[in-house]
Amino acid sequence: MRRPFDSLLAQFALRVIAPLTLVLLGMIAAGVYAYQQAVVSLLIDRDRQLAGLANAYLTEALARYTRELAALAGSPALRGPGAAALTEAAALTEAAADAARVFTAGLVLVDGGGQVLTVTPAGASPVGPSVAGQPFFQALQTRRAPAFSDEMTDDRTGRSIIELAVPAGSGALLGAVDLLSTPLSEPIDRLDIGEGGFVYLVDSRGRVIFHPTVTNIGQDFSDRPHVQEVLAGEQGGTLWRARSGEEVVQGYAPVTDTGWGLIVREPWESVAAPARQYGLLMALAAGAAVGLSVVLLWRGVRQIARPLQTLVTQTVSLAAGEAPPPVAAAGVREIDALAGAFGRMAAQIASYRAGLRRYVDVLTRSQEEERRRIARELHDDTIQSLLAVARRLELVQAAELDPGRQAQLAEIQQQMSETVQGVRLLSRDLRPLILEDLGLLPALQTLVKAAHTGQGAVPQAGLTVNGPPAQLRPEQELALYRVAQEALTNVRRHAHATGVQVSVTFTPAEVSLEVADDGCGFTVPPSLTELAQQDSFGLLGIQERVWALGGTLTVAAQPGQGTSLTARLPLPAAGAAEA
Amino acid sequence: MPGPIRLLLADDHALLRQGTAELLRREPDLCVVGEASDGRQAVALAQALQPDIVIMDVRMPGASGLEATRRIRESLPHIQVLVLTAHDDDQYVFSLLQAGASGYLLKTAPVSALAQAIRQVRAGETPLDPAITRKVVLRLGSGSRPAAGETPEAAELTPRELEVLQCLARGLSNRAIAEALYVSERTIQTHLTSIFAKMGVASRLEAVLAAIRRGWLTLEA
Numbered sequence: 001m002r003r004p005f006d007s008l009l010a011q012f013a014l015r016v017i018a019p020l021t022l023v024l025l026g027m028i029a030a031g032v033y034a035y036q037q038a039v040v041s042l043l044i045d046r047d048r049q050l051a052g053l054a055n056a057y058l059t060e061a062l063a064r065y066t067r068e069l070a071a072l073a074g075s076p077a078l079r080g081p082g083a084a085a086l087t088e089a090a091a092l093t094e095a096a097a098d099a100a101r102v103f104t105a106g107l108v109l110v111d112g113g114g115q116v117l118t119v120t121p122a123g124a125s126p127v128g129p130s131v132a133g134q135p136f137f138q139a140l141q142t143r144r145a146p147a148f149s150d151e152m153t154d155d156r157t158g159r160s161i162i163e164l165a166v167p168a169g170s171g172a173l174l175g176a177v178d179l180l181s182t183p184l185s186e187p188i189d190r191l192d193i194g195e196g197g198f199v200y201l202v203d204s205r206g207r208v209i210f211h212p213t214v215t216n217i218g219q220d221f222s223d224r225p226h227v228q229e230v231l232a233g234e235q236g237g238t239l240w241r242a243r244s245g246e247e248v249v250q251g252y253a254p255v256t257d258t259g260w261g262l263i264v265r266e267p268w269e270s271v272a273a274p275a276r277q278y279g280l281l282m283a284l285a286a287g288a289a290v291g292l293s294v295v296l297l298w299r300g301v302r303q304i305a306r307p308l309q310t311l312v313t314q315t316v317s318l319a320a321g322e323a324p325p326p327v328a329a330a331g332v333r334e335i336d337a338l339a340g341a342f343g344r345m346a347a348q349i350a351s352y353r354a355g356l357r358r359y360v361d362v363l364t365r366s367q368e369e370e371r372r373r374i375a376r377e378l379h380d381d382t383i384q385s386l387l388a389v390a391r392r393l394e395l396v397q398a399a400e401l402d403p404g405r406q407a408q409l410a411e412i413q414q415q416m417s418e419t420v421q422g423v424r425l426l427s428r429d430l431r432p433l434i435l436e437d438l439g440l441l442p443a444l445q446t447l448v449k450a451a452h453t454g455q456g457a458v459p460q461a462g463l464t465v466n467g468p469p470a471q472l473r474p475e476q477e478l479a480l481y482r483v484a485q486e487a488l489t490n491v492r493r494h495a496h497a498t499g500v501q502v503s504v505t506f507t508p509a510e511v512s513l514e515v516a517d518d519g520c521g522f523t524v525p526p527s528l529t530e531l532a533q534q535d536s537f538g539l540l541g542i543q544e545r546v547w548a549l550g551g552t553l554t555v556a557a558q559p560g561q562g563t564s565l566t567a568r569l570p571l572p573a574a575g576a577a578e579a
Numbered sequence: 580m581p582g583p584i585r586l587l588l589a590d591d592h593a594l595l596r597q598g599t600a601e602l603l604r605r606e607p608d609l610c611v612v613g614e615a616s617d618g619r620q621a622v623a624l625a626q627a628l629q630p631d632i633v634i635m636d637v638r639m640p641g642a643s644g645l646e647a648t649r650r651i652r653e654s655l656p657h658i659q660v661l662v663l664t665a666h667d668d669d670q671y672v673f674s675l676l677q678a679g680a681s682g683y684l685l686k687t688a689p690v691s692a693l694a695q696a697i698r699q700v701r702a703g704e705t706p707l708d709p710a711i712t713r714k715v716v717l718r719l720g721s722g723s724r725p726a727a728g729e730t731p732e733a734a735e736l737t738p739r740e741l742e743v744l745q746c747l748a749r750g751l752s753n754r755a756i757a758e759a760l761y762v763s764e765r766t767i768q769t770h771l772t773s774i775f776a777k778m779g780v781a782s783r784l785e786a787v788l789a790a791i792r793r794g795w796l797t798l799e800a
Contacts, residue, residue, distance in 0.1 A: 379638065379665065380591070380592070380638060381592075383665050384590075384592035384594075384595045384665075385592070385594065385595075387592075387595050387665070387686045387687070388592065388594035388595035388597075388598050390598075390687070391595060391598025391599055391601075391602060391690070392598055394598075394602055394689060394690055395598065395601060395602060398602070398605065413689070417687040420665065420686075420687055421687070424665055424666075433638065433666075434666075434668060434670060434671070437637055437638055437643060437645065437666075437671070438645065438670055438671065438674045442670035442671075442673070442674055443670070445670050446668055446669075446670050449669070
């Protein structure tokens with residue numbers, strides 16, 4: 001049975017090329033993945049560094065604001081009592097343009113117990129009456145150093161603010177920063193963050209104190225892992241999937257001395273886009289390389305497989321009894337060795353065949369000769385002698401007067417006649433003398449007529465002669481006669497035919513004899529040699545006879561569609577006919 | 580009263596030939612004028628001795644009986660050939676009759692039958708051995724087809740004409756046919772004329788040969 005993928009090429013493709021391709025593709029995938037990971041870690045690192053830089057800028061700005069506030073706190077005007085002092089100080093503050101711009105939610109002076117002494121501008125109340133319980137105030141009192149509050153709500157306006165606090169006497173001076181109109185963005189804006197990227201700040205509780213999207217200000221981000229990290233004092237970076245499903249690269253750093261955290265955030269899509277382009281290019285190049293290797297591999301394999309396929313074809317033809325031409329060198333040592341061995345084997349088989357054919361030829365000839373000799377002997381001598389004896393009996397009979405002896409002699413005559421008939425049939429079966437007495441066509445006519453009767457009789461048997469009959473050599477006549485005899489025997493034995501037509505066709509170049517029946521047919525093997533394996537030597541024998549005379553024998557048959565057997569013998573050229 | 584029938588005997592088997600000759604010589608109206616042991620000699624002796632009838636064997640060295648018959652009938656048409664052979668295959672009968680033989684007898688037949696056949700040949704009939712005529716049968720409609728181009732069909736002959744044809748093949752004379760079919764000799768003559776016209780032949784022998792060739796008549800194996 002032939003399976004669809006059992007050819008050498010297919011097997012090579014399945015066992016070598018396909019796995020190799022898979023390995024290569026796997027390697028490419030791993031390479032692309034590694035490249036992506038490298039890009040991710042590079043981007044994360046970049047954002048971590050951006051976060052560090054942003055922190056530096058922000059710390060610098062905060063230090064400036066703190067310095068200004070501290071300058072205000074140290075002004076002599078503030079050493080005076082009461083509100084007037086702060087108002088005066090505020091006037092000075094207004095002069096300090098930066099402070100005025102920064103502390104838009106007002107300035108607050110508190111005493112050592114955290115009680116609000118004065119607020120400016122008048123009426124503003126960013127922190128209520130006291131800051132005694134606030135952590136930043138406690139930190140300030142403990143360290144007597146500037147402190148930063150978490151996000152708070154302005155008592156009067158309800159807006160989100162933060163406080164910057166510096167020591168002032170035994171108390172403190174607070175600068176309130178309105179987060180919705182914050183100047184905190186200024187240092188951050190100096191950063192060159194990629195498209196779609198931004199920076200935001202959270203206070204020590206995880207509430208947003210700066211965000212380009214103002215609605216986020218005051219929101220609690222403390223549940224985000226990177227926020228928790230940064231509030232724990234870690235600096236780092238991460239690739240994070242936002243709730244919206246968007247992947248973002250983030251770098252984060254704690255803001256120095258404030259307890260706040262700073263987060264740089266960029267969408268993966270936009271930062272990775274240029275790198276992805278290169279990744280795609282890389283994948284394409286790798287794919288092309290794989291494709292090219294597969295093509296080269298395929299061509300190479302085919303180059304090796306082709307001479308093997310040729311060898312297979314020739315082996316089949318050798319097995320079918322033909323003589324295949326030598327195989328061209330393939331340039332592969334093993335294949336060439338195989339081809340060489342095959343050539344020697346074919347030559348040896350050819351020589352065996354030739355020897356066998358000569359042997360069969362000689363055997364056939366000597367058998368025919370022997371039969372002919374015996375048949376002639378029987379007919380020309382034995383029968384004639386018996387007939388001569390019969391004639392002498394007739395003479396005796398004619399002279400005999402006794403009726404009893406007459407009857408005896410007649411009886412002997414009868415026996416003699418029967419014996420002659422028996423010997424005659426024996427002679428005829430050995431070798432049809434009709435062939436040499438009358439020639440091929442009457443002999444064929446006798447065969448055809450015999451097909452009408454007996455076992456396996458074919459009722460519609462006929463002989464047709466086409467073309468002007470040419471003079472054939474005795475061995476040609478005998479060969480064609482034997483072909484017809486064998487074919488008709490086969491028809492009787494196997495075909496179950498109702499009709500058989502024997503046709504002899506003469507052309508100037510050849511004589512052909514066809515025996516075609518309408519019987520059950522059979523499947524013709526590629527070589528008649530295979531019939532010999534089924535102990536059917538008849539066809540093989542006549543094939544050898546026909547071949548020995550330089551002719552061809554073909555059998556055309558299909559199950560259910562009859563059988564046609566044709567023998568062709570070349571005729572000598574017209575000029576050589578009588579030679 | 581015509582003289583005895585002059586015979587030339589051609590057979591390569593000397594004993595048999597001499598036995599036959601000796602028996603024939605006992606017939607007063609027959610005279611064996613020569614004996615030939617092969618076909619070539621038969622032709623030469625026929626030329627030299629001018630016999631009335633050559634008794635011809637088929638298988639002989641040199642020229643075969645078939646070849647010799649053909650040559651004699653070509654160059655010496657007044658000499659008739661009566662085949663005496665051991666072969667009873669219809670192909671032999673057909674081939675020899677076509678070559679011009681006037682009769683066909685088997686060697687197993689007694690010499691008395693041979694002598695009778697010689698007289699029939701002399702009388703212009705076509706004697707066939709009873710062993711052969713027994714096998715002559717009509718094969719009409721039994722499936723044997725005439726070779727391409729051969730007309731007319733046997734069906735153009737009336738059943739009566741076919742019966743006459745069969746009798747002809749058995750070598751019967753007009754009188755014998757008339758007796759066999761219970762009609763007058765004149766009626767047989769009319770049938771023959773009609774048969775000859777339909778088959779496009781000119782003689783009794785030709786009609787029989789054509790009938791055999793077309794497969795209307797055959798010899799049973």
